[in-house]
Amino acid sequence: MHRSAAELVLLLLTTGVACIFFLVPDAVHLQPAGARCLQRERDALLDFKRGITSDPVDVLASWQKRHKHCCRWRGVTCSNITGHVIELDLSNTNLEDQISPFLLSLEHLEYLNLNSTYLYGPKEFSGRVPTQLASLSKLEYLDLSWTSLLEPNENLRHLDLSFTSFSRGVSPQLANLSKLEYLDLSETHLSGALPPRLGNFSNLRHLGLSFMQDTHTSDISWLSNLQLLEYVDMSDINLSTIDVLSVANKIPSLKAIVLINCSLPNANQSLRHLNLTKLEKLSGPSD
Structure with a gap:
């Protein structure tokens, strides 16, 4: 019992x-009692919401003035220590309107994902990231893929512009992103010769350059400057006049090379001389 x-x-x-x-x-x-949402940042988020003309899946439904703890709002993440908003993830929400200047008040933002939204910049910034995003000095991760948004700040480590109308090439401002580890320009409107300035991103681990508009190059030697590179996709770039695999062979960190529809010369012969011990994936030359 x-x-x-x-x-x-x-x-x-x-x-x-x-x-x-x-x-x-x-x-x-x-979160700890001392790390509640800051009123200035909560007001900035509410101002941002007021500017949205279309929210088809009600992603901002939890963004209410009566809900004072904005750190619990959907898509918002705050620091457990300071209460500052450090992440804003509005990806795949189809939100629609001009990008709001109120984002400037989120000065501690480190992560911003606007993937697959219909947010856009002012007309005078067509084809560029609006200046208010460039003013977020602590931003490290920026995803604008599948948007109509396209001079981010120097602290960025992750920049995804894939499937955008980006067409301005690698400008001096973009080339100055010395901390960049991830860059994806796949399926953008970038055309013409592949810019050698890409070789300035010495910290890159991931480089996506596939299926851009009519892109070609006669010199790929800059690729060997990226000694930390683990993944590169150059599919649909005309590489018929150069031996890209010989250059790739000088990057011992490479784990994946994707070269689909690149018109590679003597690909089979180059493959026999590859000495990349970390290579896990090779698509294109042997397919």
């Missing part, structure tokens, strides 16, 4: 704890 009673008490206690977490699903995500 005593054992059965003890087991019953234990069962009730376990059930009670489970009920608490069921009724308060955010309990495990609660």
